[in-house]
Amino acid sequence: MEVKTFDIEAIRRDFPVLDQEVNGYPLVYLDNAATSQKPTVVVDSLRDYYLKINSNIHRGVHHLSQVATDAFEQTREKVRDFINAEHSHEIIFTSGTTEGINLVAHVLGKKVIEPWHEILISEMEHHSNIVPWQLLAEYTGAKLVTIPITDEGELDMEEYHTLLNENTAIVAVSHISNSLGTINPVKEIIASAHEVNAWVLIDGAQSAPHMRIDVRDLDADFYVFSAHKMCGPTGVGVLYGKESILNELPPYKGGGEMISEVSMEKSTYADLPHKFEAGTPNIGEVVAFKSALDYLDEVGLENIAAYEHELLAYAMEKLSTIEGIVFHGTAKKKTSVISFNLKGIHPYDVGMILDKLGVAVRTGHHCTQPVMKRYDIPGTVRASMAFYNTKEEIDRLYNAVLKAQQMLS
Numbered sequence: 299m300e301v302k303t304f305d306i307e308a309i310r311r312d313f314p315v316l317d318q319e320v321n322g323y324p325l326v327y328l329d330n331a332a333t334s335q336k337p338t339v340v341v342d343s344l345r346d347y348y349l350k351i352n353s354n355i356h357r358g359v360h361h362l363s364q365v366a367t368d369a370f371e372q373t374r375e376k377v378r379d380f381i382n383a384e385h386s387h388e389i390i391f392t393s394g395t396t397e398g399i400n401l402v403a404h405v406l407g408k409k410v411i412e413p414w415h416e417i418l419i420s421e422m423e424h425h426s427n428i429v430p431w432q433l434l435a436e437y438t439g440a441k442l443v444t445i446p447i448t449d450e451g452e453l454d455m456e457e458y459h460t461l462l463n464e465n466t467a468i469v470a471v472s473h474i475s476n477s478l479g480t481i482n483p484v485k486e487i488i489a490s491a492h493e494v495n496a497w498v499l500i501d502g503a504q505s506a507p508h509m510r511i512d513v514r515d516l517d518a519d520f521y522v523f524s525a526h527k528m529c530g531p532t533g534v535g536v537l538y539g540k541e542s543i544l545n546e547l548p549p550y551k552g553g554g555e556m557i558s559e560v561s562m563e564k565s566t567y568a569d570l571p572h573k574f575e576a577g578t579p580n581i582g583e584v585v586a587f588k589s590a591l592d593y594l595d596e597v598g599l600e601n602i603a604a605y606e607h608e609l610l611a612y613a614m615e616k617l618s619t620i621e622g623i624v625f626h627g628t629a630k631k632k633t634s635v636i637s638f639n640l641k642g643i644h645p646y647d648v649g650m651i652l653d654k655l656g657v658a659v660r661t662g663h664h665c666t667q668p669v670m671k672r673y674d675i676p677g678t679v680r681a682s683m684a685f686y687n688t689k690e691e692i693d694r695l696y697n698a699v700l701k702a703q704q705m706l707s
């Protein structure tokens with residue numbers, strides 16, 4: 299689909315960091331799956347917060363505290379709207395996707411998980427969506443079960459349906475794989491899990507920046523993502539949880555903000571969302587996150603998805619012509635992540651040469667070692683695109699890969 303309303307030059311002007319040279323070449327930033335760049339409005343918002351309204355929130359009667367509290371809570375409401383949650387108190391601010399998953403795994407361990415339970419995750423998960431569940435299985439005695447992936451890098455859905463059973467307590471899968479780019483059928487995954495009364499956590503770290511998320515349409519029990527991958531600041535993440543479930547679960551961390559009353563004998567806890575937000579949060583960064591979401595809304599997530607799809611198709615067409623290139627992750631439904639290797643050449647060496655030519659990609663296992671094991675490779679070269687990338691930059695990537703191949707063969 300051709301995107302008509304996309305003013306790429308204007309968009310690129312919003313990201314000053316893109317306008318620089320690296321090793322004597324104009325920078326081509328293709329490491330967006332690791333973190334996105336930030337538009338000026340987000341940096342301005344962060345600066346304004348610290349220069350004009352910095353204050354601790356929720357506790358003060360004074361003016362600045364109230365202004366800061368309002369700004370913080372406006373982001374919560376913006377996130378609610380952005381993912382179409384029913385209530386803003388279903389939005390819990392965390393430090394990122396990793397903390398959101400750890401929070402859920404930890405509190406499930408305190409109250410819900412029994413030794414006879416099964417925890418179902420997939421072979422394509424980021425380590426953040428593997429290790430917390432391994433820890434949970436370890437300290438509860440529950441069994442960790444893995445959904446395998448196919449040669450193309452899709453979830454083996456037949457196997458998923460076989461593995462689901464009455465003992466499954468929680469299913470945790472990524473919406474989009476960070477190393478393969480696969481878009482998983484999460485709506486179907488959630489519906490099937492609910493048939494056996496299992497809850498589902500969706501790791502949305504790679505989906506929230508690239509497509510419209512509707513947690514109510516998906517019927518997700520938990521949905522987690524990170525601000526820094528969606529044009530926002532680092533150190534901020536979101537855990538969405540259904541009100542009824544969050545109310546049922548015990549607190550995660552203890553401290554200020556999350557209590558109702560404290561005596562030396564016993565404490566009672568605050569209502570949602572504060573029950574899960576102990577201590578002083580990353581206030582300025584949360585406030586600036588709203589500017590990032592406003593910005594994404596202005597560009598339009600539908601425009602972003604269509605434009606990135608066009609970039610992906612263009613890049614795949616060009617790169618496929620390179621003899622000896624092997625793609626990892628060729629799912630039918632994919633986002634703008636391309637993982638590849640050049641036959642006989644280590645991905646790290648390719649990445650080094652690309653960097654010398656001003657092209658920033660990531661090499662290695664991308665925190666998905668089981669995926670690398672599945673394909674028996676040491677790692678991949680990963681080019682991950684965002685809506686501010688261009689076809690000219692894809693041409694630069696293509697030429698740099700050819701050059702790396704010439705030099706290293």
Ligand SMILES: Cc1ncc(COP(=O)(O)O)c(C=O)c1O
Nearest residue numbers: 394395396424426472476503524
């Ligand atoms: C799919 C996926 N899950 C989880 C994470 C962890 O995100 P964070 O480091 O922001 O907590 C990432 C980061 O790359 C990711 O891609």
